[in-house]
Amino acid sequence: MIAQPNAGPTVGLLDVEDVAVSKTGGSRLPEPRALYNQWEKQQWAIAHVNVRRDRPQWEAMRPFARQELLTSLNELEVGEVFVSRTLSTLVGYAPSDADRLFLSTQVADEARHAQFFQDYLHEAVGLAETTSEAGSQQESVYSRLFEPTLRASLDNVAASGGDIRFWHTAVVEYHLVTEGILAAAALHLTRQIARRFSLPALEEGLGNVIRDESRHFTYGLAATRRAVEGSLRGHMAEVYLAGVETAARIMVNPHRKAVTPVLRPALLQRAALLLAQWDLTRQRALRQLRLMGLPDLREETQQVWDRSLESALSEYAEIWGTQHPVAAVR
Amino acid sequence: MNQHTEINGNIIDTAEINARVRDVVGSLVPDGRRDVQSIDRLTDLGFDSLATLELAMALETEFDLLEVPEGQTVEMATVGDIEILIGSLVGTPATSA
Numbered sequence: 059m060i061a062q063p064n065a066g067p068t069v070g071l072l073d074v075e076d077v078a079v080s081k082t083g084g085s086r087l088p089e090p091r092a093l094y095n096q097w098e099k100q101q102w103a104i105a106h107v108n109v110r111r112d113r114p115q116w117e118a119m120r121p122f123a124r125q126e127l128l129t130s131l132n133e134l135e136v137g138e139v140f141v142s143r144t145l146s147t148l149v150g151y152a153p154s155d156a157d158r159l160f161l162s163t164q165v166a167d168e169a170r171h172a173q174f175f176q177d178y179l180h181e182a183v184g185l186a187e188t189t190s191e192a193g194s195q196q197e198s199v200y201s202r203l204f205e206p207t208l209r210a211s212l213d214n215v216a217a218s219g220g221d222i223r224f225w226h227t228a229v230v231e232y233h234l235v236t237e238g239i240l241a242a243a244a245l246h247l248t249r250q251i252a253r254r255f256s257l258p259a260l261e262e263g264l265g266n267v268i269r270d271e272s273r274h275f276t277y278g279l280a281a282t283r284r285a286v287e288g289s290l291r292g293h294m295a296e297v298y299l300a301g302v303e304t305a306a307r308i309m310v311n312p313h314r315k316a317v318t319p320v321l322r323p324a325l326l327q328r329a330a331l332l333l334a335q336w337d338l339t340r341q342r343a344l345r346q347l348r349l350m351g352l353p354d355l356r357e358e359t360q361q362v363w364d365r366s367l368e369s370a371l372s373e374y375a376e377i378w379g380t381q382h383p384v385a386a387v388r
Numbered sequence: 389m390n391q392h393t394e395i396n397g398n399i400i401d402t403a404e405i406n407a408r409v410r411d412v413v414g415s416l417v418p419d420g421r422r423d424v425q426s427i428d429r430l431t432d433l434g435f436d437s438l439a440t441l442e443l444a445m446a447l448e449t450e451f452d453l454l455e456v457p458e459g460q461t462v463e464m465a466t467v468g469d470i471e472i473l474i475g476s477l478v479g480t481p482a483t484s485a
Contacts, residue, residue: 120416120442122438122441122442122445123438123439123442126438251438254436254438317441317445319441319444319445319448320444320448320453320454320477321444321447321448321453321464321473321477323440323444323463323464323469323473324440324441324443324444324445324464325444327437327440327441328441331437
C-alpha cells in the first residue's frame with residue numbers, strides 16, 4: 059500500500075527541535091527498528107507524484123527563474139545520485155543487524171530520490187535524457203568540495219574492514235553534514251520556490267524526500283550519539299567541525315561567479331536573501347549539536363562557521379577580482 | 389522642458405529613459421506583460437525578491453550598467469524610483485530644452 063504524502067507520523071521533517079527531549083534533558087531518539095517501521099508506513103511512488111503535471115509551468119517560466127531553480131535542483135540531484143551510489147559501504151560494515159536493515163531502507167530511499175530528480179528534470183523541466191542543462195552549465199559545488207572527503211572516508215571504512223571509528227566518521231559526514239545541514243536547508247528552500255512558482259509535483263515530491271531524509275537524519279543523530287557517549291567523543295567533534303567548515307564554504311561557493319546586481323537595491327536584496335539562506339544552514343549546524351550529545355561544542359561550531367565563511371568570501375574575491383554580493387554590501 | 393542624458397555617446401531624452409524603464413518593468417510583471425505607471429509599487433505588480441532580481445538584471449542589460457557607484461539610492465519601491473535610479477546612473481544630463 060502506498061501512503062499518502064501526509065500519512066503516518068513524521069520525525070519532525072528534518073527539524074531537530076521536534077525531537078522529543080526528556081525532563082532530564084536526554085533525547086529520546088528512535089532506535090533503528092522504530093525508524094524501519096516508519097519507513098514501511100511512509101512509502102511513496104514517483105508515479106503517484108506525476109511529475110509531468112509541472113511541465114506547463116516550466117514551459118512558461120522565464121530564463122532567469124528557470125536557471126535559478128535548475129541550479130537548486132541540480133545540486134539536489136547530484137547529492138542524491140552520489141549517496142545512492144556509495145552508501146552501500148556503510149551498509150556492509152554496519153555494527154549491528156538493526157543498523158544494517160535500516161541503512162538498507164535508506165539505500166532504497168536514495169535510489170528513489172535520485173530517480174525522482176532525474177525524472178523531474180527530464181519529464182517536467184524537459185531536459186533531454188542524454189544531457190543536463192543544469193549540470194552542463196555549472197559544476198556542482200557539493201561534488202567539488204565535499205565528495206572527495208566522503209570518498210576518502212568510505213575508502214577508510216572498507217580498507218579497515220569496518221573500523222567503527224571510520225564508520226562513524228562517514229555517518230557524521232553523510233547523515234549529519236550532507237543530509238542534516240546541507241540537504242535539509244536546500245530542500246526546504248527549493249520547496250519554497252516550488253510553491254512560489256506553483257509547481258505542485260515538485261512541491262509534493264520534495265515533501266516526500268524531506269520526510270525520508272528526516273528518518274535518515276534521525277538515524278545519524280542516534281548513531282552519532284552512541285559514538286559520543288562511547289569512546290569517540292573527541293573524534294566525532296573533530297569530524298563534525300570539519301564538516302561544518304566545508305558546509306560554510308559550500309554556501310559561499312567561491313568557484314562560481316555569483317549573480318551580483320549593479321543596482322544597489324537589488325544587490326541589497328540579493329545579499330539579504332543569501333544571508334538568510336546561510337543563516338538557516340548555520341542554525342541547523344548548531345541545533346543538532348544537542349541531540350548529538352555535543353551541546354558544549356556550540357560556540358566552537360559557531361566560530362568555525364564564521365571563519366570558514368570569511369575565508370571563502372576572501373577566496374571568492376581572489377578568484378573573481380570582485381567582491382561576493384554579501385561582502386559588497388557590508 | 390526635457391532633460392537629456394548621454395548613454396554610450398548617444399544623447400537620450402529623460403522621458404525616453406523613463407519610457408524604456410516602464411517598458412522593461414511592464415514586460416517582466418510576473419503575471420504577464422502590462423502597462424505600468426511611475427506610481428505603481430513593485431509589490432503591487434507582483435514582484436517578489438526573485439522577480440525583482442530578474443528585473444534588476446534586465447535593467448542592467450538594457451542600460452549597459454557595469455559598476456555599482458558609491459552612494460547609490462537604496463529605494464526601489466515604485467516604478468518611479470527605478471526611473472530616478474536609472475536616470476542617475478546612465479550618465480550626466482547633457483542639455484535641457
